[in-house]
Amino acid sequence: MIDALAYSVVALAGVAVIWGILTAIVNKPPGKAQLLYAAGLEAVTVVQSIIAAAKIIGGFRPVELATTIGYLIGIVILIPIAWFWANVERNRFSGVVLAVAALAVFAMTLRLLMLWTPAG
Amino acid sequence: MTDVHAQPTGSTGPSSTGPTTSGAGRVLVAVYGIFALAATARASVQLLTRFDEAPLAYLLSAVAGLVYIIATITLARGTRASRRLALVAIIIELVGVVTVGTLSVLDPEAFPRATVWSIYGIGYGFVPLVLPILGLAWLWHTRPVND
Numbered sequence: 001m002i003d004a005l006a007y008s009v010v011a012l013a014g015v016a017v018i019w020g021i022l023t024a025i026v027n028k029p030p031g032k033a034q035l036l037y038a039a040g041l042e043a044v045t046v047v048q049s050i051i052a053a054a055k056i057i058g059g060f061r062p063v064e065l066a067t068t069i070g071y072l073i074g075i076v077i078l079i080p081i082a083w084f085w086a087n088v089e090r091n092r093f094s095g096v097v098l099a100v101a102a103l104a105v106f107a108m109t110l111r112l113l114m115l116w117t118p119a120g
Numbered sequence: 121m122t123d124v125h126a127q128p129t130g131s132t133g134p135s136s137t138g139p140t141t142s143g144a145g146r147v148l149v150a151v152y153g154i155f156a157l158a159a160t161a162r163a164s165v166q167l168l169t170r171f172d173e174a175p176l177a178y179l180l181s182a183v184a185g186l187v188y189i190i191a192t193i194t195l196a197r198g199t200r201a202s203r204r205l206a207l208v209a210i211i212i213e214l215v216g217v218v219t220v221g222t223l224s225v226l227d228p229e230a231f232p233r234a235t236v237w238s239i240y241g242i243g244y245g246f247v248p249l250v251l252p253i254l255g256l257a258w259l260w261h262t263r264p265v266n267d
Contacts, residue, residue: 066165074157085150093143097150104154 001052001116006109009048009075012041013106020099029090030098035083038098042079045105049076052112061119068115075108139262140198140206148258151251152192158244159236160185166235180220181235184248187213191255200264207259214252217241221249 016038023030030038049072062068082101086094141149163181171178187209194206221240234243241248 064165066169067162070161070165074161078154078157081153082150085146085153089142089146091143093146096144096147100147100150100154104158 001048001055001112003113005044005048005051006113006116009041009045009109010106010113012044013102013109016041016102017099017106020095020097020102023095024092024099027092029092029094030086034095034098035087038079038083038102041102041105042076042083045075045079045109048109049073052116062116063119064115065119068112071108071112071115075105075112078104139264140195140203140258145195145198145258145262148254149192149196151247152188152195152255155236155244155248155251156185156188156192159188162236177235177238180216180237184213184216184220184236187216195255195258198262203259206255210252210255210259213248214256217248217252 019034019037020030023034052068052072056062056065056069078101079098082097086097139145159181163178163185166174166178166181190209191206191213194202194209217237217240220235220237224235224238236244237248240246
């Protein structure tokens with residue numbers, strides 16, 4: 001994992017949370033820009049998980065290996081599922097669904113940063 | 121699960137398929153889905169790697185994960201039968217989070233490692249405590265009119 005990249009994911013996810021809540025407040029479904037932004041967040045998250053996976057394969061052992069791997073997979077699948085779920089019925093709650101998923105990515109990436117210290 | 125709205129449900133009318141999954145219900149299902157993922161993954165890691173340390177806590181973790189999975193699927197389906205199952209799952213969830221939360225405060229020794237329900241879900245921003253209440257409220261809110 002690269003710290004700068006992880007913090008980028010955290011920042012991008014934070015913006016996605018706020019954006020999702022804002023579209024809900026103004027009572028609109030997520031617009032094209034917001035959906036593209038979510039796709040961008042997903043892309044950066046995928047890159048980060050791939051780099052982290054490569055480092056683990058390369059021999060890096062974080063304190064909680066199994067948990068770390070679970071998180072690296074989890075953060076990648078959340079946004080696509082939320083995207084699908086938000087688009088089946090498009091209204092203000094679609095934005096909240098995207099916000100909820102982004103909040104999970106936000107929290108899980110922060111947790112990953114904490115877990116990413118060498119074992120022993 | 122793309123066919124949730126296409127379930128043939130016999131004599132029950134079209135209104136009985138999916139009220140739980142519409143509007144705010146989509147958010148509820150999304151949050152339940154995340155907790156299903158989080159609790160199940162966490163329990164799997166705990167059971168597979170260090171079951172001996174705290175068997176009770178880790179088994180309860182697994183139960184929590186299962187309850188969240190059932191609640192997610194049944195709320196997402198929203199048929200009459202699945203609403204009944206959702207009600208049972210959510211009541212178990214409420215009893216579970218209150219029981220485990222209270223035990224983990226009274227007897228921290230029994231819960232040396234955090235589970236999703238420890239201290240009423242403090243590790244997850246107390247969402248595990250609020251979620252079953254929202255779930256029950258939502259089932260009540262979307263109850264069939266003449267049932």
